[in-house]
Amino acid sequence: MAERNGGGTRAVVLAAVRLFTDAGYDATTMAGIAEVTGVSRRSLFRRFGSKEDVLFAEHDELFETVVRYMEASPESPTDSVLAAARLVFQGYVRDPEITVPRYRLVRAHSRLRDREVAMTARYQAAFSRHMAEAAGGGRPSLEVEVVASAVIAAHNHVLRGWLRDPDDDGVWRRFDEAMERVRALAAPLFGVPDEPVPGRPTRVGRDRIVVAVYPGDTDPDELSRRVAETVRDRR
Amino acid sequence: MAERNGGGTRAVVLAAVRLFTDAGYDATTMAGIAEVTGVSRRSLFRRFGSKEDVLFAEHDELFETVVRYMEASPESPTDSVLAAARLVFQGYVRDPEITVPRYRLVRAHSRLRDREVAMTARYQAAFSRHMAEAAGGGRPSLEVEVVASAVIAAHNHVLRGWLRDPDDDGVWRRFDEAMERVRALAAPLFGVPDEPVPGRPTRVGRDRIVVAVYPGDTDPDELSRRVAETVRDRR
DNA sequence: TCTAGTCTGGCACTGAATGCCATACATCGG
DNA sequence: CCGATGTATGGCATTCAGTGCCAGACTAGA
Structure with a gap:
């Protein structure tokens, strides 16, 4: 058995990260991590569940x-x-x-x-x-x-x-x-209570924002009239 | 070797799905799928890469x-x-x-x-x-x-x-x-060019939708005036 | 017919993941 | 102080996913 040092979970993770970056993730085995950290292979699986979970x-x-x-x-x-x-x-x-x-x-x-x-x-x-x-x-x-x-x-x-x-x-x-x-x-x-019905402006949020959704070809005058109307209604 | 039947990829997938749902995903092995489909275990890995990928x-x-x-x-x-x-x-x-x-x-x-x-x-x-x-x-x-x-x-x-x-x-x-x-x-x-500036209505999309965003306390008259203005500009 | 390329199966091996058992250690009531 | 109980750990054996290697089958083309 290797010496008893890196018992803490965080220490094990740090050691594993170092191994992964140095030798590559695939090339690093759980046995290798066990050897470096002094925690047995079996205990690693118990504590972390899997290699990824480390x-x-x-x-x-x-x-x-x-x-x-x-x-x-x-x-x-x-x-x-x-x-x-x-x-x-x-x-x-x-x-x-x-x-x-x-x-x-x-x-x-x-x-x-x-x-x-x-x-x-x-x-x-x-x-x-x-x-x-x-x-x-x-x-x-x-x-x-x-x-x-x-x-x-x-x-x-x-x-x-x-x-x-x-x-x-x-x-x-x-x-x-x-x-x-x-x-x-x-x-x-x-x-919006139900869904944003095109052509019907809707007052939204108690006191933050007003959003109006219309088809792009809506007549500008008609549009501004409806917006004004709705906003006034719910004010 | 099992008989040569389920060669098609889709047939293999269907057979695997059936095995997974019947016997459970974990309990189903690649060897088992190989046996049922008549494709060798080795070829399954070659074609699909992994058990999940099936x-x-x-x-x-x-x-x-x-x-x-x-x-x-x-x-x-x-x-x-x-x-x-x-x-x-x-x-x-x-x-x-x-x-x-x-x-x-x-x-x-x-x-x-x-x-x-x-x-x-x-x-x-x-x-x-x-x-x-x-x-x-x-x-x-x-x-x-x-x-x-x-x-x-x-x-x-x-x-x-x-x-x-x-x-x-x-x-x-x-x-x-x-x-x-x-x-x-x-x-x-x-x-919106940069970020949705409150108080400045913006025409969006070539010919589909107009959206206007304002603070909730905007004066209704001022609001409708701005909307109309913007829509007219880009028409 | 010979050949080169591709697909497939069989075999062996590595390594992740799990179950089982024995051991060390800590905690607590006596 | 001591035995009992619960818990964390290590070692061992096993299963199975995934891979490298090699041999044979099949296809296409010269």
Whole structure:
């Protein structure tokens, strides 16, 4: 047996990441990780479940944390989802020692890429569920799922930028901007009672935004008349 | 050696699906599939690559087809993406013999679920790339990625409904409605030059839709005046 | 007919993943 | 202090996915 040193989970993950990046993911065996860390091969499987899960162990913990946080959040469903996304982002940015090399590995191996994608899908599902439950339970509506996917897409867009250049300073500003744009996108979706009927302007959101949707060939005078009418009605 | 019958790829897939649903995915071995289909174990791996890929072989073909179609499409990038999504949907609906039992398997096994999710992520990436190239190349912008994710989310929303109840008639109507809503969502994102500035109405899309975004407390008269003005300008 | 290229099956091997059992260790009631 | 109980660990054996290698069958073309 090798010497007893790297017992901590995080130490094992770090050692594994180092092996993966140095020798290659496929070339690194669980026996090799066992040898380096001093943890037996069998125990590695017990603690992490699989070779991939060694690489994503930290991320799994993050997921648990974020979901618990989101479900306990007192804010509106949209706000708690956005806050949760911020937590996820923070989980990455705060730990570049693992997330950055992992990103490189993920880009190179399609199997790992699938695993990473699956993680974000889990977040998306959790976000959808959270918003659906706040909206009275049942299955997530189309709007809810679109918003959840938009949050994830925006998150990943900014995140990938950071992963390519972890020294960039403006990440947090860009992240918050992206989330604000998603919020603006989401607002009309939730405000519309049934569906955005073309030709019928609809006041949306208690006090934030008005959105009007018309066929492009609507007569301008007729259009402005209808808009004014609707806005006045609900004022 | 077993008798030489199920040589065709589709026949192999169907046999495998049957085995998976009858005996369970984990309990079914590649040797078992080889025995039933009369194709040798070695050839199964050569043709499909892995056990999972047997289940998703048809889907991989579909992906190739859809991407080729989309890239050759003469329509606007948004339209060709929506048409591509329609093709994907058709790929599912037209082949319930495989897609429906696969859905059940995917729901039960997290590994297969990850694989399924990875497929939709591939579509999303292809959609993003297509729109990004049409917009002058380079990396996909935030807007492009959000729209691609919304298309996928809407597609999956309707698809899951159908997979739960494949006998439902109204699928295509609901699919087209969902896509129209995504189109309405996408229009303002692409039409606005920089970001959706509150208070400045913007004409979007050559001849389809007008969307105006304002702060909720905008004076109704001022609002209708601006809308009319903008619409007239670009007419 | 000979040949080059392609597809297939059989065989052996690596390595991930799991079940089983024995052991070390910590915790707690006596 | 000690035995009992629960838990984490290591070692061992086994199954099975996945791959490299080689031999034979089949096809197309000179």
